[in-house]
Amino acid sequence: MEFKSEEPHGFGVFIEIIIFAFFNRGDDSMKKQFVLFIAVIFTFLMVSSAYAKKAECPQPRKTKSAPAAIAKKDNSAKANKANGKKLYNKTAKPMACKMCHGDKGDGLGKLGAAFKSPVAPRNFTCSKTMAKVSPGQMFWIIKNGSKGTGMAKMKLKDKEIWDVIKYIREDIMK
Numbered sequence: 001m002e003f004k005s006e007e008p009h010g011f012g013v014f015i016e017i018i019i020f021a022f023f024n025r026g027d028d029s030m031k032k033q034f035v036l037f038i039a040v041i042f043t044f045l046m047v048s049s050a051y052a053k054k055a056e057c058p059q060p061r062k063t064k065s066a067p068a069a070i071a072k073k074d075n076s077a078k079a080n081k082a083n084g085k086k087l088y089n090k091t092a093k094p095m096a097c098k099m100c101h102g103d104k105g106d107g108l109g110k111l112g113a114a115f116k117s118p119v120a121p122r123n124f125t126c127s128k129t130m131a132k133v134s135p136g137q138m139f140w141i142i143k144n145g146s147k148g149t150g151m152a153k154m155k156l157k158d159k160e161i162w163d164v165i166k167y168i169r170e171d172i173m174k
């Protein structure tokens, strides 16, 4: 659940003070339980709002460069974009790309939040940063991983890697 607001904390604390003032009056137990339930919900909203992050752009990037010959390669023209989309969202092994890179490709996937910048998942929607990332560079990192970051080497065939690159470059990148 996302709870994006400019002032989520102030508001949450305000509501909690009211709830707890009410709770402490010591009325019947049904009411107490209900109020406690509401307090738990608000606590949850406050905690999740503390984790709601904005996509970073430009994004710091220290990723190793692919060897020049590979960086220049681009076999995505004849690749299968529909299959790339499926790999990105579901079938890629060991894990679907969207778990870290997000379904919008902004790097804010469910697991992405666990990785902090400068090794946060790449935000593919950030054209400033992606201008430095060629199709061949993407291929190299997807095939080999980026050591010391959450970007593990993916168990995909070369053809599947080009499929997912085509999907990212044509449908996600801006």
Ligand code: HEC
Pocket (backbone or CB within 6 Å): 061, 062, 063, 064, 087, 088, 092, 095, 096, 097, 098, 099, 100, 101, 111, 115, 118, 119, 120, 121, 122, 133, 137, 138, 139, 141, 142, 146, 149, 150, 151, 152, 154, 164, 165
């Ligand atoms: C467990 C989390 C995770 C998963 C799953 C994941 N990535 Fe990544 N990815 C990262 C992180 C973290 C980075 C940033 C690495 C760095 O800064 O060196 C990254 C970086 C990248 C980059 C940028 C390379 C560059 O040179 O800047 C590409 C392209 C990429 N991932 C593609 C994919 C694709 C395609 C998939 C699915 C097949 C995928 N990733 C799955 C975490 C993940």
